[in-house]
Amino acid sequence: MRSYLSHVARPVEQPSRERREQALEAAGYNLFNIAAADVAIDLLTDSGTGTMSTDQWAAMLQGDEAYAGSRSFERFQEAVSEVTGFEHVVPVHQGRGGENVLYGALITEGEYVLNNTHFDTTRAHVANNGGHAIDCPIDAAVGGASDYPFKGNFDIATAREHVEEVGAENVSVVILTITNNSAAGQPVSVTNTREVAAFAADIDATFVIDACRFAENAFFVQERESDYADASIREIAREQLSYADAIVVSGKKDGLSNIGGFVAVADDPELFARVKQRTIMYEGFPTYGGLAGRDLDAMATGLREAVERPYLEHRIGQVRELAEKLSAAGLPVVEPVGGHAVYVKADQLLSHIPDEEFPGQALVCALYEEGGVRGVEIGSFAFPDTDRPEYVRLAVPRRTYHREHFDHVAETAAAVVERHEELTGFEIIGEPPIPELRHFSAELRPVE
Numbered sequence: 001m002r003s004y005l006s007h008v009a010r011p012v013e014q015p016s017r018e019r020r021e022q023a024l025e026a027a028g029y030n031l032f033n034i035a036a037a038d039v040a041i042d043l044l045t046d047s048g049t050g051t052m053s054t055d056q057w058a059a060m061l062q063g064d065e066a067y068a069g070s071r072s073f074e075r076f077q078e079a080v081s082e083v084t085g086f087e088h089v090v091p092v093h094q095g096r097g098g099e100n101v102l103y104g105a106l107i108t109e110g111e112y113v114l115n116n117t118h119f120d121t122t123r124a125h126v127a128n129n130g131g132h133a134i135d136c137p138i139d140a141a142v143g144g145a146s147d148y149p150f151k152g153n154f155d156i157a158t159a160r161e162h163v164e165e166v167g168a169e170n171v172s173v174v175i176l177t178i179t180n181n182s183a184a185g186q187p188v189s190v191t192n193t194r195e196v197a198a199f200a201a202d203i204d205a206t207f208v209i210d211a212c213r214f215a216e217n218a219f220f221v222q223e224r225e226s227d228y229a230d231a232s233i234r235e236i237a238r239e240q241l242s243y244a245d246a247i248v249v250s251g252k253k254d255g256l257s258n259i260g261g262f263v264a265v266a267d268d269p270e271l272f273a274r275v276k277q278r279t280i281m282y283e284g285f286p287t288y289g290g291l292a293g294r295d296l297d298a299m300a301t302g303l304r305e306a307v308e309r310p311y312l313e314h315r316i317g318q319v320r321e322l323a324e325k326l327s328a329a330g331l332p333v334v335e336p337v338g339g340h341a342v343y344v345k346a347d348q349l350l351s352h353i354p355d356e357e358f359p360g361q362a363l364v365c366a367l368y369e370e371g372g373v374r375g376v377e378i379g380s381f382a383f384p385d386t387d388r389p390e391y392v393r394l395a396v397p398r399r400t401y402h403r404e405h406f407d408h409v410a411e412t413a414a415a416v417v418e419r420h421e422e423l424t425g426f427e428i429i430g431e432p433p434i435p436e437l438r439h440f441s442a443e444l445r446p447v448e
């Protein structure tokens with residue numbers, strides 16, 4: 001069993017209740033607007049918030065800061081090729097930089113994009129390129145009640161219905177998000193991946209895997225898909241990704257780095273040329289993509305660590321442990337537990353708050369007020385005009401928190417459960433012009 005020693009220590013204080021109440025009000029009841037110094041335990045995201053290993057820090061010292069063709073890029077390219085099987089890669093500053101580069105090269109005005117579930121930045125990039133984002137999750141993903149092992153899967157029957165409606169010639173891209181972040185971080189089977197690839201080929205669409213959490217997904221495949229019980233995490237990851245025409249990865253997740261990402265293209269020199277041109281325009285020269293050489297070295301090392309089974313056992317073990325503690329504290333959590341976060345069914349706990357008054361946001365605010373714990377709403381507030389369940393996500397940064405922190409989160413949850421009937425809903429009082437991104441900066445107030 002693996003665990004990690006913390007040789008760098010940063011003290012964290014719990015701000016007073018009075019300070020938390022003031023901070024919440026000043027933030028317009030939106031936890032993205034709260035300073036990290038006012039947060040005791042930060043479960044807002046697992047993206048770039050983890051702890052790097054000693055090997056990653058050591059690799060950073062070798063950073064080659066040449067503008068073009070650095071040794072850091074060569075090492076990065078070698079790691080991407082070894083871990084994912086893709087030879088043609090451009091680094092980008094983070095996942096959404098890759099989405100801009102790739103989807104801008106693939107989508108034209110008026111086209112439809114099918115995905116098991118679009119992550120918020122993906123949806124925004126589809127819209128920004130004039131496309132229409134359509135989600136095709138399987139039924140089990142939406143309700144969350146069963147213990148189906150691959151709730152992240154893509155529903156091909158639903159996708160075919162959409163294609164019949166809009167015409168195959170208008171569907172340019174099919175995306176598979178592994179694990180499916182917006183569907184409670186649930187995994188996608190290799191069988192489903194193969195079927196989605198065949199479906200995309202059938203309608204002549206480019207098949208993209210959003211592979212931010214490809215290693216966590218491979219862990220679940222090894223655990224739950226009988227044909228892969230004896231395959232290594234590396235073998236599973238390579239096979240699953242091999243079905244894609246292109247992959248887009250945020251290195252801030254399974255690259256185990258604090259910044260970075262990449263786009264890789266399989267066998268389409270023309271697409272790769274377009275991707276490289278857009279990288280130059282938006283990110284930087286294609287051998288650094290908006291990153292320092294040292295960031296490329298950190299990500300290269302992180303990618304290799306992410307496919308080590310002991311790392312994944314610790315990682316997913318932590319998420320499961322937090323889920324058990326929260327469940328014991330009385331929070332209804334989505335099961336089976338996903339890869340990177342615990343998802344709480346806020347509407348089940350706060351059934352007296354209607355969806356239009358954002359029960360998830362009420363829970364998020366209460367967890368902060370009660371114990372300085374920061375999570376994020378991913379229901380009607382984050383995803384207006386979609387049929388998403390009213391979940392709150394408590395994401396676990398990699399190799400960062402310990403059992404004592406999870407105990408504090410559970411105690412906080414128990415205190416919120418205790419007074420849940422007193423909680424009220426929220427209304428929006430100011431929001432930005434891009435609806436897909438409103439939860440990052442909108443302001444709210446409690447409903448009287």
Ligand SMILES: Cc1ncc(COP(=O)(O)O)c(C=O)c1O
Pocket residue numbers: 047094095096097119121122177181210212250251252261
């Ligand atoms: C599935 C998925 N795609 C894309 C992104 C965007 O990545 P980034 O935050 O690095 O821009 C994320 C980030 O959480 C994600 O979870």
